[in-house]
Amino acid sequence: MQQLVPVSLAYFLEVARTGSVTEAARTLNVAPSAISRQIAKLESGIGVPLFTRHPRGMTVTDAGSRLLAHARRSEAESAALVDELRTGRGADVRNVTVACSEGFGRQLVPRAMAAFRRDHPDVVFQLDVVQRQEATRRVVEGIADVAATYAMGPQHDVRVECAVVIPVAAIVPLGHELAGRELITLPELCAHPLALASPGTSQRELFDIGAQLEGLTVTPALVCDALAPQYEFVRSGGGIALVGDLGDLDRDGRAEGVTHVRVDHPVFRQREAQIQTVPGRRLSWAATRFTELLVALLRGRSAEPSRPR
Numbered sequence: 053m054q055q056l057v058p059v060s061l062a063y064f065l066e067v068a069r070t071g072s073v074t075e076a077a078r079t080l081n082v083a084p085s086a087i088s089r090q091i092a093k094l095e096s097g098i099g100v101p102l103f104t105r106h107p108r109g110m111t112v113t114d115a116g117s118r119l120l121a122h123a124r125r126s127e128a129e130s131a132a133l134v135d136e137l138r139t140g141r142g143a144d145v146r147n148v149t150v151a152c153s154e155g156f157g158r159q160l161v162p163r164a165m166a167a168f169r170r171d172h173p174d175v176v177f178q179l180d181v182v183q184r185q186e187a188t189r190r191v192v193e194g195i196a197d198v199a200a201t202y203a204m205g206p207q208h209d210v211r212v213e214c215a216v217v218i219p220v221a222a223i224v225p226l227g228h229e230l231a232g233r234e235l236i237t238l239p240e241l242c243a244h245p246l247a248l249a250s251p252g253t254s255q256r257e258l259f260d261i262g263a264q265l266e267g268l269t270v271t272p273a274l275v276c277d278a279l280a281p282q283y284e285f286v287r288s289g290g291g292i293a294l295v296g297d298l299g300d301l302d303r304d305g306r307a308e309g310v311t312h313v314r315v316d317h318p319v320f321r322q323r324e325a326q327i328q329t330v331p332g333r334r335l336s337w338a339a340t341r342f343t344e345l346l347v348a349l350l351r352g353r354s355a356e357p358s359r360p361r
Contacts, residue, residue, distance in 0.1 A: 057130050061123045063090040064102065068120050071109040121209055125194035125330060148339045149178040151196035154279055156325075157181035160298045161200055164349055168342050175338045184254060191328050197339040199328040200346055202254045202296070213327040214347040220255070220320040221312040223286045223293040230292070231311045238262050238317045245273035245291030247282045254323050255294060262319035286310050298325065298350075325350055 057065070066076035067087065077084040095102050102116035112120055152161050157179065165177045180187075180196065187201040192209045199210075222241055224231050230240070242263060248270075249256040263270050273291045276282055282293040287309040294315065327346045329335065335343070 057123065057126050060090045060094045061126060063087045064094055064116075064119065065123050065127060067091060067103065067110060068112050068116065068123075071111065073110070118209075121189075121192045125192070125333060127194070146172075146175045146336070146338050147178065148175060148198075148336070148342050149180070149196045150198055150200065150342075151180045151182055151187040151190040152200040153184040153187055153202055154181055154277070155202065155296045155298055156200040158279055158298070160349060161346070164342070164345050168345055172338065172341075175342075188328060191330055194330070194333065197329070197335055198343045198346065199326075200350075201326060201328065202323055203326050203328075204254050204257075204323050207326070207328070209330070210328040211331045213329055213343060214350050215324040215326045216350055217321050217323070218296045218298060218325045220315045221295055221297050222315050223283060223295055223310050224313055225286050225289060225310055228292075228311075230313055233313050235314050235316045238266050238315065238319075239268060241292065241315055242266075242268045242270050246270065247274035247276060247285050247291055247293040248272040249277050249294075250275055253277060255296070258319050258323055259294065262317050265319065283308060283310065296323075296325065 063076065063080070063082075063086075066080055067073055070076050070079065073084050073087050073091070077087050080087070091102065098115070098119075100115045101113055102119060103110040104113055150161060150165075161179065165179070169175055169177075180190065182190070184201040184203065187196070187199040188203070188207070188210060190196040191199040198213075203212075203215075222230065222236060230236055230244075248259060251257070251260070259270075274282070274285050274293075276285075279295065282295075285291065286293050295312070297312070297314075327343060327350055329343060
């Protein structure tokens with residue numbers, strides 16, 4: 053397909069993908085010297101090195117990584133524009149790609165998609181449930197139109213359309229001694245066997261910080277990032293798990309054999325649920341309207357306002 057990306061960026065993209073000028077030249081069917089000249093010209097114009105040269109190949113520098121995200125967005129934009137021009141669909145493209153972390157993919161995002169299609173049945177959705185950082189990356193690189201994910205700290209290269217603090221709840225089996233409570237403390241939670249997400253996930257990172265602040269030593273009974281096994285573990289009496297309340301918690305608990313109890317600790321307020329898009333990217337009408345719907349639904353789940361954007 054015809055691309056509208058400048059030659060220098062196209063060559064840069066291929067070298068970044070393959071890690072080699074020789075491999076990039078073979079893929080693009082051009083001379084390696086032509087690619088080397090374009091890369092050198094690009095680096096000279098920008099004023100910083102874009103690759104670190106190794107005996108066995110090339111890797112992007114920090115500056116190269118930022119340019120790579122831009123180049124991928126440009127590539128995706130140009131491909132979409134060429135497709136629109138050839139098909140005549142213009143700004144009325146009805147395909148919307150969403151990347152989200154599992155908490156959003158459990159019910160909130162697919163329910164929003166179903167509601168949107170009731171008014172716009174010609175819209176086709178692509179939903180990719182991925183790790184939280186991967187959801188952001190896909191939007192930054194133009195792979196997805198919008199991301200629904202958790203984040204901690206400032207975000208770069210994305211526009212945060214909405215950011216709210218979502219309460220964290222314990223998933224408790226019916227009949228458990230904590231099942232009738234409205235709130236529990238972190239020490240009360242940690243007095244029971246726990247199913248926790250893997251180290252490095254935002255929820256686990258905050259849990260570990262909170263446990264350390266409280267002087268608690270916790271050895272999880274189960275480490276698992278997927279929600280379905282955690283729910284089954286709780287239902288079967290294995291322990292208690294944690295989940296963010298994104299509107300998919302069954303309030304009486306009977307439908308899934310569990311109940312949900314809010315966990316009261318300030319550490320969990322450091323994590324935000326966000327709807328993310330990319331600044332400057334031209335979204336289709338359908339993607340724009342669906343993003344607005346996600347923002348409205350997420351704000352409806354907010355326990356407290358987050359910091360101003």
